[in-house]
Amino acid sequence: MPSFRNSPPPSLEFVDETTDSITLVFKGELRTDSVSKVWGKARKKTSSRLFSTVIIDVHNINYCDGTGIAMLADLLLETQRRTNVDITLEGLKEDFQQLLDQFDLKHFKPEPESKAKSIPITEEVGLTASQFLQDLKELISFVGEAFYSLWIALKHPSTIRWKDMLLTIERAGVNALPIVCLICFLMGLIMAFQSAIPLKQFAAELFIADLVSVAMLRELGPLMTAILLAGRSGSAFAAEIGTMKVNEEVNALQTMGIDPVRFLAIPRIIASIIVTPLLTLFANFMGLVGGWVVYVSLGFPTIVYINQIKSAVTLTDLWGGLFKAGVFGLLVAGIGCFRGMQTSMGASAVGQSTTRAVVSGIVLIVMADGLFSVIYYILGL
Amino acid sequence: MTIKNDIVIQASALTCAYGTSVILDNINFEVRRGEVFIILGGSGCGKSTLLKHLIGLYQPAGGSIKIIDQDLVHANQQEHRRILKNIGVMYQSGALFGSMSLLENVRLPLEEHTALDTHAMNLIAHMKLSLVGLGNFTKHYPSEVSGGMQKRAAIARAMALDPEVLFLDEPSAGLDPITSSELDALIRRLAESLGITFVIVSHELASIFAIADRVIMLDAETKGIIADGPPVTLQQSHSNAAVREFFNRGKHNNITQVED
Incomplete structure (x- = not known):
């Protein structure tokens, strides 16, 4: 057998x-x-x-x-x-x-086990520096290209791929709502709870409402939303476009005379700019709800909470936060698409660009946030 | 020395389907040891689907597949591993690991399945690569060599463990005529001297006439086998005109037989 x-x-x-x-x-x-x-x-x-x-x-x-x-x-x-x-x-x-x-043994030379070449540290520093500069150059040219395409797209809205954009709005916005709400509710709750203890020493628990509302509307609402967007959607953009790059789909677009930036990046960027402020609105609201839970449990009536918030924040705070959120959305989507376009060959390359999309997305968000603080301070907002 | 009568692969009443769409219905065939067995058919008739079922990537919707008397469909994990150790597969795109050099790609199955030392594994991997003409490219990475070379390296990797059955999905597509005929000669040699069984999905008529012992032709309409036999017989005297046409490259071609 x-x-x-x-x-x-x-x-x-x-x-x-x-x-x-x-x-x-x-x-x-x-x-x-x-x-x-x-x-x-x-x-x-x-x-x-x-x-x-x-x-x-x-x-x-x-x-x-x-x-x-x-x-x-x-x-x-x-x-x-x-x-x-x-x-x-x-x-x-x-x-x-x-x-x-089949083997010509006279001329057959098995290769010796190759050992990993060690690079002197100076060479490594030089390589890293030149890679960094190259990266920067590519980033600058991508920013230029993206803004140009964005400008063209806004001038001729018919060239925007609306279907792709709506799909991205659904995936990056609607589907992100539960996690954004949950995180920001907990943020508001934790912030209120943690501040209750020190404020109690001064009998100033009343001002928890001020703290939560100012922090959420001006800073944490937009920031948390953007960071979640970077983790959820920035990485997804990089992976999607990166896989297309590996499969030569991006090359195919190019040879068909279609600008990959306009085709792939612009719908995603516009979608993110629209979606981030909307998500931020929900984030702000849920943060305030989180604070309210602690506030009420401390024995204050709801109306006091509302009045306190009304006196603490203005509409300018809200709008300032939402504007920031829009810019964060632009940065996250832009860097996600950029890293996707940068993907080299191979399966590990996609993973690399996804990681880099998230890391540089978060770095850019925090840097932009710092810049906004300075600008808002100078403008007296 | 080859015993050609053992049945190596046996498919009985095999039905392949994706969800509710049936691709192949009630297929029966067997492949004998040392046979070069070609699966043929127009595009979209389920050749690759059949191959993927034969190597156990997909569960059939019905029927059974036996590889050397082992039931592939109901094999437990250990049996499955044993079957996989004895078959080699080359995928259409090569499917080499991009993070490893060609040598490391070929060495991987040896590292996982044998007790050989590194020196031996390197030598074997190098020999397999020189068999497919890549002896000078062992240190290259898949992205650094051409598509045809990737394909050849993939064949070398499929042969790494000297499997009893080799499944090749379009091995000669994308190769130049010379490399392609060298590959044909290699397949014949391995089949004859070692009794390795080949199951090949192919379109290349020249190569089919050169290597095939037996051909089955699948058809998208009937979802089954419409022809079964040696290629020359099918070309000359099959009752179905469509089959003869296929082997004669269409109605309007007068080529009677492609030379070896």
Whole structure:
């Protein structure tokens, strides 16, 4: 009955061993899964002493697959390593001899195990610096391209791919709503709770409402929304576009005369600019609700909370926050698409650009937020 | 030395479907040891689908597949692993790992499935690569070599463990005629001297006539096999005109037989 290989392992005997000659007698079947023992044994023996004559007897080998052939070749290649040795192979059956003859053993040079090259630190610093500069250059040109395409798109709204944009709005906006609401509700709640303790020492629990509302509307609402967007959608944009790049779909767009930035990036960027302020509105509201829960549990009536918020924040705070959110949306989507476009070949490249999209997205958000603080301060907002 | 009568693969009443759409219905065939078995058919008739079922990537909707008397469909994990160890697969696109050099790609199955030392594994991998003419490209990465070379490296990787059955999905597509005929010669040699069984999806008529022992032709309309036999017989005397046409490259072609 035919079955998978279950033949016994081949055997190896050393006969006629003298000081400078030896005969290796192989018996059985040389197969991938069973050859390793005799291979190691044979090599150990032939390299243990400087034999001048080695005879490899394979008369009794009735099956020899590619791995067996490799073993025989390895033993025969000993002549390459040492000049004063005479190795003969006896009794290899015709079928297997053909397999061995496929290799030109005289010119066959197995490569030595390559060791990872170590780069001197100066070279590494230089490489990193030049990569950074290259990255910066690409970023600047992408920003230019994106703004130009955005400008063209706004001038001719018919060129925008509305369907893609609506789809992105759904995926980056509507689907993100639960997580944004949850995180911001907890943020408001935690902030109120943590501040309640120190404020109590001054009997100033009343002002928890001021703290939560100012912090949420001006800073945390837009910031948290943008960071969540970077993690959820910036990475998705990078992965989508990166996979398209790997599959040469981006090249296909280019050769069809379609600008990949206009086609792929613009709908996503516009969608993010629309969606981030909307999500921020929900984020703000949920943050305030979180604060309200603590406020009420401290014994204040709801109306006090509302009045306190009314006196603490103005509409300008809200609008300022929403404007920031729009800019964050632009940055997150822009950097996501940019990293996607930057993807090189291979599966790991997509992973790399996704990671980089999230990291640079968050860095850009925080940097932009710092800038906004300064600008709002100067403008007196 | 080859025993050509063992049945290596047996498909009985095999039905392949994606969800509710049936691609192949009630297919029966068997492949014998040392046979070069070609799956043929127009585009979209389910050749690759059949191949993916034969290698266990998809569960069939019905029927059974036996590889060397092992039931592939109901195999437990250990049996499945044993079957996989004894088959080699080359995918249409090559499917090499981009993060590894060609040598490392070929060495990977050896590292996972054998007890050989690094020296031996390197030698084997190098030999397999030189078999497909890539002996000088062992340190290159897949992205650094051409599509045809990637394909050849993929064949080398499929052969790494000297499997009993090799499944090749369009091996000669994208290769130049010389490399393609060298590959044909290699397939014949391995089939004859080692009794390796080949299951090949192919369109290349020249190569089919050169290597095939047996061909089955699938058809999208009947969702089954419409022809089964050696290529020359099918070309000359099959009762179905469509089959003869296929082998003669259409109605309007007068080529009687493609030379080896």
